[in-house]
Amino acid sequence: MLETVPLWFENDRLYILDQTRLPNEEVTEELTTKEDVWDAIKKLKVRGAPAIGVCAAYGLYIAAKDFCPYPDSVCGDMNNSKRFGCHREENVRKFLAFIKETADYINSSRPTAVNLSWALKRMVKKVEGVVEAGEIITVKGMKNLLREEAIKIHEEDVAACMAMGEYGLELLKPGMGVLTHCNAGTIATSKYGTCLAPIHLGQERGYGFRMFCDETRPLLQGARLTSWELVKNGVDTTLICDNMASIVMKNGWIDAVVVGCDRMAANGDGANKIGTSGVAILAREYGIPFYMFVPTSTIDLDTPTGSDIPIELREGDEIKNMWYEKPMAPEGAKTYNPAFDVTDHKYITAVVTEKGIVRPPYDVNLRKIVEG
Ligand code: MRU
Numbered sequence: 001m002l003e004t005v006p007l008w009f010e011n012d013r014l015y016i017l018d019q020t021r022l023p024n025e026e027v028t029e030e031l032t033t034k035e036d037v038w039d040a041i042k043k044l045k046v047r048g049a050p051a052i053g054v055c056a057a058y059g060l061y062i063a064a065k066d067f068c069p070y071p072d073s074v075c076g077d078m079n080n081s082k083r084f085g086c087h088r089e090e091n092v093r094k095f096l097a098f099i100k101e102t103a104d105y106i107n108s109s110r111p112t113a114v115n116l117s118w119a120l121k122r123m124v125k126k127v128e129g130v131v132e133a134g135e136i137i138t139v140k141g142m143k144n145l146l147r148e149e150a151i152k153i154h155e156e157d158v159a160a161c162m163a164m165g166e167y168g169l170e171l172l173k174p175g176m177g178v179l180t181h182c183n184a185g186t187i188a189t190s191k192y193g194t195c196l197a198p199i200h201l202g203q204e205r206g207y208g209f210r211m212f213c214d215e216t217r218p219l220l221q222g223a224r225l226t227s228w229e230l231v232k233n234g235v236d237t238t239l240i241c242d243n244m245a246s247i248v249m250k251n252g253w254i255d256a257v258v259v260g261c262d263r264m265a266a267n268g269d270g271a272n273k274i275g276t277s278g279v280a281i282l283a284r285e286y287g288i289p290f291y292m293f294v295p296t297s298t299i300d301l302d303t304p305t306g307s308d309i310p311i312e313l314r315e316g317d318e319i320k321n322m323w324y325e326k327p328m329a330p331e332g333a334k335t336y337n338p339a340f341d342v343t344d345h346k347y348i349t350a351v352v353t354e355k356g357i358v359r360p361p362y363d364v365n366l367r368k369i370v371e372g
Helices: 034-042 049-064 089-107 114-132 139-171 197-204 221-232 242-250 276-286 362-371
Strands: 007-010 013-017 028-031 177-180 210-214 236-240 256-259 263-265 270-273 290-293 340-343 350-353 356-358
Touching: 007 049, 007 139, 013 049, 028 034, 028 049, 034 049, 034 089, 049 089, 049 114, 049 139, 089 114, 089 139, 114 139, 139 197, 139 290, 139 350, 139 356, 177 242, 210 221, 210 242, 221 236, 236 242, 242 276, 256 276, 270 276, 276 290, 276 340, 350 362, 356 362
Parallel strands: 177 210, 177 256, 210 236, 256 290, 290 350
Antiparallel strands: 007 013, 013 028, 263 270, 270 340, 350 356
């Protein structure tokens, strides 16, 4: 099994693999402040809905671990509750306010992937819960709770990806040609991936999948990341430009499409990397099943339909200049650069979650699986 991961927590420190440097360099970076975390998520050093959520959870702990209600003190021991009375209600409240403010700040880095706000809300709720319940707790105790919760979110995501891999294999047969868009692989999650988990698992079990990766303009997650991780794991990998998806389908080379998701609304509409909805429409035309892999942490029952999902708009420079030696468009040309689009639920053959495979009607069955 592929061992590559996008981030790890070791000796109370948070490290990431800088994905903007892939596939040419594997560079590790330590995130030590909330600004580091915000920047890493904004710039897509860490990316992919589940990985962003896990990074934010650890990031909140990292930002909080040195919090001291007496910042001007010279004690140097941030956790010295006896000396500074960090158990006092006033200080506990101060800490909680700091956590909420920091969570809001990290959450402002990217708007579409719901895992970001989901993980941060869960972290805040954990400490808020003990304060509200009136349990005796110190600032140090709250920090420990944050660390434990972040580790839990991380471990649960690994388990969810494994489970999605197994469910995904129920839908795929050995030797199939499978097309994917963007990167919903091991480096977009804690490990294994969402829609690439069955591909990595299948590789271990001799399934011999033939993978087709859309390059995924404008940030090339398919070329730089998906084909990198698939080749690294020995999977048969063919890279195509986004506008070639139709011809490979028409050629009869594609038996299934698998993609990830950044936020699925309650009715089953799913936001994923820009270009996904076009692939889904093509798949319908050619009679190819289209599977969206969506951990329950990515299902947002508070968002009724895809039209309610906020779509991130990014700089036009990513289209005009980013990968070229010279600008590839005149300065006067305007740009429109949405990072995601929404695939209408009617094009989604099945939604694969860690709790099982969900079929239409999604408005009923998604709720059942999330709340069940
Ligand atoms: O902008 P990105 O690279 O963070 O977009 C990621 C995607 O759209 C992925 O396909 C999605 O997050 C699913 S990741 C398991």
